[in-house]
Amino acid sequence: MQFELTRLPASQEPRGCVVVGVYASHALTPSAKQLDQASGGAITAAAKAGDISGKPGDTLMLRALQGVAAQRVLLVGCGKSGEIDEGAYQRVVAAAAAALGKLHAADAAFYLTELAVAGRDEAWRVRAAVAATSHALYQFTEYKREPGRRHLKTLAIGCRARGGKPLEAALAQGQALAEGVRLARDLGNHPANVCTPGYLADQARGLAKKHGLVVEVLDEAQMGELGMGALLAVSWGSREPAKLIVLKHQGGKAKSAPVVLVGKGVTFDSGGISIKPAATMDEMKFDMCGAASVFGTLKAAALLKLPLNLIGVVPTSENLPDGNAVKPGDIVTTMAGKTVEILNTDAEGRLLLCDALTYCERFKPEVVIDIATLTGACVISLGGHASGLLGNDQKLMDALLDAGRSAHDRAWQLPLWDDYKEQLRSPFADLPNVAGREAGTITAAAFLSAFTDKLRWAHLDIAGTAWKSGKEKSATGRPVGLLLQYLLDRVGA
Structure with a gap:
């Protein structure tokens, strides 16, 4: 699978699916807020209706939201804001990856790197997201008559930092780690x-x-x-x-x-x-x-x-x-x-x-x-x-x-x-x-x-x-x- 960076707002990302986070309190991550505004409050409505709890790893797929370029929006529960450590971040990423792996979409955009992880910067979050996604989507089917298939070919990682080189380096490190x-x-x-x-x-x-x-x-x-x-x-x-x-x-x-x-x-x-x-x-x-x-x-x-x-x-x-x-x-x-x-x-x-x-x-x-x-x-x-x-x-x-x-x-x-x-x-x-x-x-x-x-x-x-x-x-x-x-x-x- 190929990974790349994107700086487009989530609502403008023309991928098969856009992934954003929802906290346990039903508070939204920045990109989820941006999608919510573009769609006339669709994400807030889903959270208030109890369709997604915000518990770590909980997921909800929304389709064809008005004002959103992507065909699908995947909401992922992130737990309590301010309590996300390295392990919790990787588990949230893995849950999102597992949900993406079930889709027929060939590409997706991933905005969970905006989650605050104690003591870790955005470069760390990019690298960890690439490695955790690759790990979650791994299959070993060489000896099966009907090998499993993954439709997802490209994952764009949303980033906010202006300086490109540290994030490009982090992306390369994540890809090398995933390959190793x-x-x-x-x-x-x-x-x-x-x-x-x-x-x-x-x-x-x-x-x-x-x-x-x-x-x-x-x-x-x-x-x-x-x-x-x-x-x-x-x-x-x-x-x-x-x-x-x-x-x-x-x-x-x-x-x-x-x-x-x-x-x-x-x-x-x-x-x-x-x-x-x-x-x-x-x-x-x-x-x-x-x-x-x-x-x-x-x-x-x-x-x-x-x-x-x-x-x-x-x-x-x-x-x-x-x-x-x-x-x-x-x-x-x-x-x-x-x-x-x-x-x-x-x-x-x-x-x-x-x-x-x-x-x-x-x-x-x-x-x-x-x-x-x-x-x-x-x-x-x-x-x-x-x-x-x-x-x-x-x-x-x-x-x-x-x-x-x-x-x-x-x-x-x-x-x-x-x-x-x-x-x-x-x-x-x-x-x-x-x-x-x-x-x-x-x-x-x-x-x-x-x-x-x-x-x-x-x-x-x-x-x-x-x-x-x-x-x-x-x-x-x-x-x-x-x-x-x-x-x-x-x-x-």
């Missing part, structure tokens, strides 16, 4: 018999060719020469060879230290010999959503031509049971030279990540951020609202927390005290890959921290935020919004 999130969602939603490690490598090559990135794909022989015994152990039980994918966006000065994103890419996680219960095991195709978020962020950065050096590192494998699969009690040697006793083969993500983190040292990075659907404990702790955040550099974590608040793709910091590291004891190896049930999210990060002594590092556990279950089962594309906002903040955009 869409890619991450598509990759996550593909079935595991399609989205294999080899498929991810091919997608990386396609991204590189289309967007001017540099790509390198290491095979198992090359990883073996580097000593990546932990990463390779995960793929022992699979017929699909593991890959290490490296994607580079070189937008900064040649010698500038890069930001490195490391994404866990387990394209299907059965748990291996420590096999998972059958219920909802199909959702383990989403265990590569960390990798998908890295791909999506690289695409968004390339579209915006961000002036920084950004590297994505994706260790990818399947985790399956087989006669050759790694067993509980096996000991492997990592690229860093440390040995790991694998007590639970279902704690495989940290085995991929520890070797990938060591590999990142060669880039002499400014910071390294890993993104992984790592622990069920994080789902229990934070649900689907916030990603878990841990690391060894508070300045980096503060920047990520700020970015998450701004993008409304929030994270929550958990402690990574030495006390938790004491749980990682093995009588036979330098480290075990699990440390018991207590504080599972933290001890998983503590394991990774053993491989980050030379790095400014942060870890995002997205096990609760990367996908939704049930009727709405789908990858979410998180935390592409957080990551892109972090990069935008770094370059002062």
